[in-house]
Amino acid sequence: MQTDPRIEQTHEQAQGGERILFVLKTKGAMTAQHLASRLGVSVVAVRKQLARLESEGMTTYREMTEGRGRPERLWRLTPEGHERFPDSHSELTLELISAVRSVFGEAGLDRLIAAREETARKLYGDAIPHGESLESRVETLARLRQREGYMAEVTDLGDGALLLAENHCPICAAATACQGFCRSELAVFRAVLGDSVSVTRTDHVLAGARRCAYRIEPASGKGTAN
Structure with a gap:
């Protein structure tokens, strides 16, 4: 049975977007040109993905001007983008910290950390x-x-x-x-x-x-x- 080409395209877009998020997370802000070079894809493909990720609230940019050339966009993750790499059991952890403080005080929390x-x-x-x-x-x-x-x-x-x-x-x-x-x-x-x-x-x-x-x-x- 053949796979719907539209499904394959959506899957490829999702994978491409995740790769961009990972690079921005691990390497910090960079231009579309640098992203394309690191990922081994075209700048056009990267810019298309960045526009999609921006519309989803995952990435943002600031204009960067060097010399007399046109400004370049320096892309980075938004707080929502960083949340794609979640804290481990953060809600439960915060509840436990609060409970230890409440029952045992700061000294008890210090003993837990020790x-x-x-x-x-x-x-x-x-x-x-x-x-x-x-x-x-x-x-x-x-x-x-x-x-x-x-x-x-x-x-x-x-x-x-x-x-x-x-x-x-x-x-x-x-x-x-x-x-x-x-x-x-x-x-x-x-x-x-x-x-x-x-x-x-x-x-x-x-x-x-x-x-x-x-x-x-x-x-x-x-x-x-x-």
């Missing part, structure tokens, strides 16, 4: 290869975070430092309600990578950045703790 931190330290500590290069250890940490839904990736900054970027926060609702979760995660990274390593948070979703990112380098580097 217990979660200790579990993460053991899990990551057992998985990260001690004695290996810093790059190998950070790559392993990124893979662990990737499995947990953080869309993590590592970039060599070329100055002896690595950047661990987390393009999505699956516990954003919890972190917004209690920033102790963010402090705990930074402490975990520092603990499992060792005293000889400096870990500095350079981007923070709760401070308005599109992602969380960490500069990781030998402790002799010039990092400033956040």
